[in-house]
Amino acid sequence: MAETWQKIRVLFLVVLPLAAVVAAIVLFWNQYVHAKDLLLLALFYVPTTLGVTIGYHRMLTHQGFESNRLVRLMFLILGCMACEGTPLDWAATHIKHHAHSDDDGDPHSPLHGFWHAHMGWLFSKKNFADAKTYAPHLLDDPVTMFVDKYSWVWFLLTVSLPFLLGGWTGLIWGAGVRIFLTTHVTWSVNSVCHTFGKREFETTDESRNEWIVGLLAFGEGWHNNHHAFPRNAFHGLRWWQVDFSGLLIRALERLGLIWNVQRVAEPMLESHKVNALKRFDAVKTIRAQLLDMLHHAQEEISRLRREYGKVPITPEEIDETVTACESALKRLEEIQKSVLAAHHVRKQKLDAYVREVQQMVGALKARVSPSRV
Ligand SMILES: [Zn+2]
Ligand SMILES: [Zn+2]
Known part of the structure; x- marks a missing residue:
């Protein structure tokens, strides 16, 4: 019972800040918040989140598909603009997560505390993996190295573009609130999707499928599917498991912009x-x-x-x-x-x-x- 209450309490702490943002929008509509600001929020939320889900995660870390240099460059820059770290740090740390999922070496397992898994782990440098150990192959990739080296440029872009397009309120909504939403939604994959939700596949970790995170994080919430088949470029494996990133990957494949897309067959x-x-x-x-x-x-x-x-x-x-x-x-x-x-x-x-x-x-x-x- 105490365990259930703890879970309810933690869930409220995750959901309430998000609800507060929605409430602020409703209450201040046409006073301090304008449609233009929300448009800017969406305009930057969608591509930068896809930069993480498709670029950093499915392409760079798990090699779920191949592409030309320009597509790779675009996805990695967008990923960097989400403000979740440079491509090398992100990929190496995520490879470490898969290698030690919910074990002692996992950088962000909820078995070491829910908040540690959500964002507490970020506060300690030792939780970040070294690319030389976990992703040495990426050190030979010129596109990854270029985006990594100039990460400060993409950071400046992600903050200054909303300001140039929308002034101070543009900066607040198109950068501040948007980065808050993107980071918390993707961190929820580490915390919520290793704590709540259903397990369709037996894996040696606590990964789970959680549809809310599936929707908000563009398919990444089908996390138990992902741990069962890490290289598969599609995290939603059933028609009802909405996977926006997977849909875009399919479209890019049809257009011939990406190829060798990794799939798992029904058998x-x-x-x-x-x-x-x-x-x-x-x-x-x-x-x-x-x-x-x-x-x-x-x-x-x-x-x-x-x-x-x-x-x-x-x-x-x-x-x-x-x-x-x-x-x-x-x-x-x-x-x-x-x-x-x-x-x-x-x-x-x-x-x-x-x-x-x-x-x-x-x-x-x-x-x-x-x-x-
Ligand atoms: Zn995981
Ligand atoms: Zn992964």
């Missing part, structure tokens, strides 16, 4: 479901065994700690072992918390925990010789 969807379910069942068994093992290890270590105090050894030895037992118990608690929080977890991670617990208990037992206890 692939079904075989993925069957295979992933089998894997999930196997992982579920290991997860239950690990939780059981953690419980027994906690009992065992508590017993060792108690019995150590009774054996005739030096007070230093007792202190040392009690401290070791306490830190082992703390670590077991951490592991337990992490396993309980993640339902869709990688088998390798569970196997590593099993080994760690076995070694931990073994090492503590070895300190206690059978003759002493």
Whole structure:
């Protein structure tokens, strides 16, 4: 119940600022806000958001299609104008997200806190991945390097163009409010779409399909589909899963401006479901065994700690072992918390925990010789 309330509370915190913006528009209509301002907002929101969804995400990071240099350049500049970081930083960090989704190395997993996943992670440089490690292939791409190097130019453009077109109110709506909306909508893919919504495909992370984000972020909200098939250029896999970016990709392909567009065929969807379910069942068994093992290890270590105090050894030895037992118990608690929080977890991670617990208990037992206890 407390968990449900927490989710409701967090959801309100995400939705209310957006609702406030809408309310401000309605209340101040024709007083401080004019149709021209909203037109500017849309004029910059749509192309820059597409710069992120199609350019940064589906094209640059996942190589969902190929294009000529001009189309690539245009999408990357638009992506940069969304003010979510340079192409190299964005792609490398996103590749890291897919490599460690909802695991310890994930830069923005809600398992480390909803706000951390939404925007808290941005405040720490260590959460940004290095392109040399995660996207070295992009360092040889002249278009990416050019857009990355002159990112300050695109930033100046994204702020000055609305001002030139609409004056001060143009700056507020065409730049300020628009950047606020674009960033929060795309950050919601990291926070909301790893917390709320439906899972059609079994994956080793917490990704979900959330239709509201699907609409606002031009198809990126079908995030569970995306984690199941990362290279697929179309995130909406059913006719009712609105994917504006996917529609535009299809149109650009028809026009011959992009090619080699990555798709998944219907039989692939079904075989993925069957295979992933089998894997999930196997992982579920290991997860239950690990939780059981953690419980027994906690009992065992508590017993060792108690019995150590009774054996005739030096007070230093007792202190040392009690401290070791306490830190082992703390670590077991951490592991337990992490396993309980993640339902869709990688088998390798569970196997590593099993080994760690076995070694931990073994090492503590070895300190206690059978003759002493
Ligand atoms: Zn994700
Ligand atoms: Zn992705």
